[in-house]
Amino acid sequence: MAPLTTGALLVFLIIAAALVLFVTEPVPIDVTALGIMVSLMLLGPWTGVSPRDGVAGFSNPATITILAMMILSEGVRRTGVIQRLQQTVASYTGTDEHKQLGATIGIVGPLSGLINNTAAVAVLMPMVNDLAHENGTSPSKLLLPLSYASMFGGMLTLIGTSTNLVASSLSAEYLGRPFSMFEFTHLGVVVFAVGSAYLLTVGYWLTPAHVTARSERETATKEEYLTELVVRKHSPVVGITLRDALEEVNFEADVTQLVRGDRYTFNPSPSTTVEPDDVYTVRLTDDALQTLLDVDGIDLVPGVTAETDLETLAPDQTLVEIVLTAGSDLIGETIDSAGFSDTYQARVLAVRRGGKITHERLTEFTFRPGDALLVESEAETVDRLADNPNVIVAGDLALQQFRGSKLPLAVGVVLAVVGLAALGLVPIMVSALAGVVVMLAAGVLKPAEAYEAVQWDIIFLLAGVIPLGNAMAETGGADALGALVVSSADFLPAVAVLGVFYLLTALMTNVVSNQASVVLLVPVAVDVASRLDANAFAFVLAVTFAASTAFMTPVGYQTNLFVYGPGKYQFRDFIRVGGPLQLLLAIVTTAGIVAFWGL
Numbered sequence: 001m002a003p004l005t006t007g008a009l010l011v012f013l014i015i016a017a018a019l020v021l022f023v024t025e026p027v028p029i030d031v032t033a034l035g036i037m038v039s040l041m042l043l044g045p046w047t048g049v050s051p052r053d054g055v056a057g058f059s060n061p062a063t064i065t066i067l068a069m070m071i072l073s074e075g076v077r078r079t080g081v082i083q084r085l086q087q088t089v090a091s092y093t094g095t096d097e098h099k100q101l102g103a104t105i106g107i108v109g110p111l112s113g114l115i116n117n118t119a120a121v122a123v124l125m126p127m128v129n130d131l132a133h134e135n136g137t138s139p140s141k142l143l144l145p146l147s148y149a150s151m152f153g154g155m156l157t158l159i160g161t162s163t164n165l166v167a168s169s170l171s172a173e174y175l176g177r178p179f180s181m182f183e184f185t186h187l188g189v190v191v192f193a194v195g196s197a198y199l200l201t202v203g204y205w206l207t208p209a210h211v212t213a214r215s216e217r218e219t220a221t222k223e224e225y226l227t228e229l230v231v232r233k234h235s236p237v238v239g240i241t242l243r244d245a246l247e248e249v250n251f252e253a254d255v256t257q258l259v260r261g262d263r264y265t266f267n268p269s270p271s272t273t274v275e276p277d278d279v280y281t282v283r284l285t286d287d288a289l290q291t292l293l294d295v296d297g298i299d300l301v302p303g304v305t306a307e308t309d310l311e312t313l314a315p316d317q318t319l320v321e322i323v324l325t326a327g328s329d330l331i332g333e334t335i336d337s338a339g340f341s342d343t344y345q346a347r348v349l350a351v352r353r354g355g356k357i358t359h360e361r362l363t364e365f366t367f368r369p370g371d372a373l374l375v376e377s378e379a380e381t382v383d384r385l386a387d388n389p390n391v392i393v394a395g396d397l398a399l400q401q402f403r404g405s406k407l408p409l410a411v412g413v414v415l416a417v418v419g420l421a422a423l424g425l426v427p428i429m430v431s432a433l434a435g436v437v438v439m440l441a442a443g444v445l446k447p448a449e450a451y452e453a454v455q456w457d458i459i460f461l462l463a464g465v466i467p468l469g470n471a472m473a474e475t476g477g478a479d480a481l482g483a484l485v486v487s488s489a490d491f492l493p494a495v496a497v498l499g500v501f502y503l504l505t506a507l508m509t510n511v512v513s514n515q516a517s518v519v520l521l522v523p524v525a526v527d528v529a530s531r532l533d534a535n536a537f538a539f540v541l542a543v544t545f546a547a548s549t550a551f552m553t554p555v556g557y558q559t560n561l562f563v564y565g566p567g568k569y570q571f572r573d574f575i576r577v578g579g580p581l582q583l584l585l586a587i588v589t590t591a592g593i594v595a596f597w598g599l
Contacts, residue, residue, distance in 0.1 A: 004476070004477070004480055005475055005476050006046050007047050007471075007474070008472075008475040008476050010043055010046050010047055010475075011040075011047055011468070011471045011472055011475050011477045012477060014039050014040065014043075014047075014468070015468065018033075018036050018465075018468075018516070021035075022516065028331070028332075028457060029457065029461055030457040030458075030464065032464070033460055033461045033462075033465050033516075034460060034463075034464045035464075036464050036465060036467075036468055037054050037055070037057070037463065037464040038054075040054055040467050040468065040471050041054035041467075046475075047471045047474070048471060048474035048475055049470065049471050049474075053470060054467050055463070056467065057463035057464060057465070057466035057467055058463045060169055060462070060463070061165075061169055061429045062162070062165040062166045062168065062169040062462065062466075063459060063462045063466070064429050064432075064433070065159070065165050065428055065432050066116070066458065066459070066462065067454055068433050068435065068436050069115065069119070069159055069162075069432055070116060070119060070453050070454050070455060070458075071436045071439070071450045071453050071454065072115065072413065072414055072417065072432065072435050072436060073115040073116055073119035073120075073123070073453070074445060074449065074453030075406075075410045075439040075444045075445045076115065076123075076410045076411065076414060077123045078403055078406075078410075078445065078449070079403055079404060079406050079407040079410045079411075080403070081410075081411070084404075085107065085127065089103045089107070089131060090131055090134065090135070093131070095136050095137070097137050097141060097204075098200065098204070100131060100132065100135065100137055100142060101141065101145060101199070101200060101204060103131075104131075104142050104145060104146050104149070105145060105146075105149040105196050105200070106196075108124055108146055108149045108150045109149050109150070109152070109156070109196070110156070111124070111153070112149075112150045112151075112153035112154040112156070112160050113153055113154065113156030113157040113159075113185075113188070114157070114159070114414060114418060115159075115414065116160070116161065116162060117150040117153060117160055117161050117548075117559065118150075118161075118162075118455075118558050118559055120150050121146060121147060121150045121559040121562050121563070122562065124146065125146065125562055125563065125566070128142050128143060129143070138210070138211050138212065139211045139566060140207065140208055140209050140210040140211045140567040140568060141207050141208075141209050143566060144207050144567060144573070144574075144577060145199045145203060146563060147557070147559040147560050147562065147563045148199060148578070148581065149192075149196065150559050151548050151550070151551070151559065152191045152192050152195040152549070152585070153192055154548055155184065155187075155188040155191055155192070155545060156188040156192065157181055157182060157188070157418070158179050158180065158181045158182075158183060158421070159181070159418065159428060159432075160188075161514075161548050162458065163514045163518055163547045164179065164544060164548075165428075166462065166518050166519065167179070167518050167522060167540065167543065167544040167547070169466075170469060170519070170522040170523075171522070171537070171540050174473075174522065174523065174526045174536075174540075175526065175536055175537060177537060180424070181418065181421045181422035181428065182422060184541060184544075184545075187541075187545075187592045187593065187596055190592050191545070191585060191588060191589060194584065194585065194588050195581065195584075195585060198580070198581055198584060199581075202580065203577055206576055206577045206580075207573075207577050208569070208573055210567060210570075225283070225284065225285075225349075225350035225351060225372075226281060226282070226283055226350055226351050226352065227281075227282060227349055227350035227351075228279055228280065228300065229279070229282060229298050229299065229300060230278070230279050230298070230299050230300075231274055231276060231277065231278045231279075231280070231297065231298055232276065232297045232298065232299065233277075233297075234296075234297050235274075235296065235297025235298055236248065236296065237274050237298070238275065238276055238297075239273065239274065239275075240273070241272060241273055242268060242269070242270050242271070242272045243270035243271065245274050253283065254282065254284070255268055255280050255281070255282050256281045256282065256283055257280070257281035258272065258280055258281075259278070259279040260275065260278055260279075268280075284350075300349055320374075320375055320377060320385070321373070321374055321375070322373050322375055322385055323370065323373075323391070323562075323566050324367055324368075324369060324370065324371050324372075324391060325369055325370075325558065328369075330367045330391075331368065331369060332366060332367065333366070334366055334367070335348050335365065338367070346376060346377035346385075347375070348374070348375055349374045349375065349376050350373075350374040351365060351374070352371070352372040352373075352374070370564040372566070403443075406442070406443065406444045409439075409442055409444060410439065410444050413444070414435065416431070417431045417432050417434070418431075420434075461515060461516075462515055465515060465519045465520075466519055468519055468520065469520065469522060469523050472520070472524075473523045479527050483527075483531070485500070485524065485528045486528055486531045486532060488500060494532055495594055497528065497532065497534075498534075498538065498539060498542050498590055498594070498599065499587075501525055501528070501539055501542050501543060501546070502542045502543075502546040502586050502589060502590055503546070503586055504521070504546075505517055505518075505542070505543045505546035505547050506546040506550070506586065508520070508521070509546065509547045509548075509549070509550045509557075510550045510551075510552045510553045514557060515547075517543075518547045522540055522543050522544075525539035525540055525542065525543050526540065534599050535597060535599050537597060538593050538594070538597045538598065541593050542589065542590065542593055545585075545589045545593075546586075546589070549582060549585055551574065551578025551579070551581050551582050552574050552578040552579055553571070553574055553575075553578075554571060554574055560574065
């Protein structure tokens, strides 16, 4: 192998730093991506990336198409079609868990082929969550399969996932052959069928049931939240023990922390005497929290801005649970620093982070992806929260006002976008943008709603990492990696090398962005194929399919993060359920590529 050039070494150093930042996330992934872009431009004389090349990711057809598809997905959601679908599904499935699982997979798969799979999970998750709760099924049994099925459902068409669009752009650049709308649909159907069969059998058995359905909670342990209480001087519980105070207010709670002045006491003794201005962290159910609202002389600390006693919920107020995703601007903020009360005209009453108990002051609690917040708000606020693509409202959305009269038009627009691109009449980017214009002009979406629908962190992530693939090719970095992989051909047949590429991509996409994995490995795949005198398109497809199969970690794919908190999953759940699925689809996809496209 020829020695690496200075430019290639610099690019590899940038990649190494980026991988560490992507995995550890000391800063958001879109900030890391912008850092990559700026570094490549600053080191342009060696990396070969000019200022024009560095910002080309913003005008890349894949980036623009993904942006447009996010807006189209939001237009469909605002018609209320998912809520109508929920009623139909519930009447069919009843309390049969296998029917519920089959319906979940059967809906999210095809839908993920028509709209972006991340958007499909975002709009379907509340429906699946409610379907499970109302019929006595643990949501945990359905939410993980929902995420997984959306991933291999996204491989049914070009627009099913942003990864496909990025890979298509790279395939056009390196091979002069972009993907057509249904380029790999036949293989996608095979992958979807095999993956679905796994989820309905082995996957069903392996998937845990961490969350107890609401309908079953009369005889089971209820979900619990953490909140903070401050005891006022005139409270009747002042001067008595914690044990007596809990009996006095007549609700069950687990006191996990006492803050008295500057002193913190974890798990205070029940014989501790309650003093004025004590702050207690308590773990309790939402029912107990509502009982607490009637207690005189006790205030909730999170979101409380005035020293007034709590009042019961007003008729126009509701309690709703929201779940934060990785793209939320609340991540890394506290309740105070985020200005939650001012922004949403709502207050956070309690928080839940999986099964973990925090000893932070809740007013200083730093939000992470997957955190669940119990929020007191008006119906209008529920609408605003539900409109945010980076916030999942994990409760009843009956209060939300939908534009049902626009349903036929919204669905028609999406079908027209797909049809025009499939027939090759216009590029997918053009048809998607035209669809956005029609939705805005027809009132399916308002302009402000369209801007809110875009997950800007994903857009900046794409724009930042796309120049990295070009830099690898320009500096000879892709050639160096290709030569290294080709050396395995000395003792492996070409089909096994193809499988190695699939597994390499799958492992990488489980710890870093799937788009970043595609950008990094497509140039290498093309180089390896040319060295082996093999079908380069087959290697590009292996990378493309593998990049959408991040089954083994909650951080590997955004849909996994969507379900991580509501399903109360643990990291090992993804390895246990997703590991066998990862290996199964590695074999099926590699064999399918060879059968359909050859080597």
